[in-house]
Amino acid sequence: MIRNLFLGLLGLSLASAAEADWAINMPKGVTDLSLETYDLHMMVFWWCVAIGIVVFGVMIISLIKHRKSKGAEAATFSHSTTAEIIWTAIPVVILVLMAVPTAETMVKMEDSRNPDLSIVITGYQWKWHYKYQDSNVDFYSSLARSSLEARRKQSEIDPFSVPNYLLEVDNPVVVPRGAKVRLLLTANDVIHSWWVPELSIKKDAVPGMVNETWFRANETGTYRGQCAELCGKDHGYMPIVVEVVEPEAFAAWLASQDAEL
Ligand SMILES: [Cu+2]
Numbered sequence: 001m002i003r004n005l006f007l008g009l010l011g012l013s014l015a016s017a018a019e020a021d022w023a024i025n026m027p028k029g030v031t032d033l034s035l036e037t038y039d040l041h042m043m044v045f046w047w048c049v050a051i052g053i054v055v056f057g058v059m060i061i062s063l064i065k066h067r068k069s070k071g072a073e074a075a076t077f078s079h080s081t082t083a084e085i086i087w088t089a090i091p092v093v094i095l096v097l098m099a100v101p102t103a104e105t106m107v108k109m110e111d112s113r114n115p116d117l118s119i120v121i122t123g124y125q126w127k128w129h130y131k132y133q134d135s136n137v138d139f140y141s142s143l144a145r146s147s148l149e150a151r152r153k154q155s156e157i158d159p160f161s162v163p164n165y166l167l168e169v170d171n172p173v174v175v176p177r178g179a180k181v182r183l184l185l186t187a188n189d190v191i192h193s194w195w196v197p198e199l200s201i202k203k204d205a206v207p208g209m210v211n212e213t214w215f216r217a218n219e220t221g222t223y224r225g226q227c228a229e230l231c232g233k234d235h236g237y238m239p240i241v242v243e244v245v246e247p248e249a250f251a252a253w254l255a256s257q258d259a260e261l
Helices: 002-019 032-065 081-110 145-151 247-260
Strands: 117-124 127-132 138-141 173-176 181-187 192-196 201-205 211-215 221-227 240-245
Touching (some): 117 201, 173 247, 181 192, 192 240, 240 247
Parallel strands (some): 117 181, 173 240
Antiparallel strands (some): 117 127, 192 221, 221 240
């Protein structure tokens, strides 16, 4: 049984590796803060690699050089103040070196003052609602029909044939490039989480609370995300699509949405 499970998992991982165009690392994203987050992540990653090499290197060399068959005798001391000071001081220095730039970036992330545009995002089981502040524009954003049909049991539609399967919506959020967009997040039923990796945003949407975050996208394009908080049976079916367009195109879009109402 275990062998079958193992073979099954192996088959699954090979199949997904062959089918999906996935990357192992996090994306660099399209905002200044997403790039800073990526650089911090890489800095900490390389610190971990260096620590791993040093610690395991010393361990392996010690095991080989001081083995019993070579006549090594165990030392008998039980306490070394010098060693304790060193193994406390070095990690403290490393943690401070990581904490200073991290704190600088986190302060910037929290600074959502003076936005060019504010959007109230409300999570529902299982869709998102967007309301553009200072305008009448508001709409629900649900899973696109193409994905909805393919996900049905016995639909006979191959999900791999559906472009952006489970990552497409009927009404995407549209924002202007270069504008500071403040997001005010809440939920109407259970806790959801608004996550768009390329904007470097993952923020919980909690009933009865308003969480705040912001981004400024430097590049136009379509950025996709998902609800990142297990929120019920259709948690996997409430994706997020953000379209970043030129400011003129955004103004035209907003006016057209307003006219529809
Ligand atoms: Cu959700």
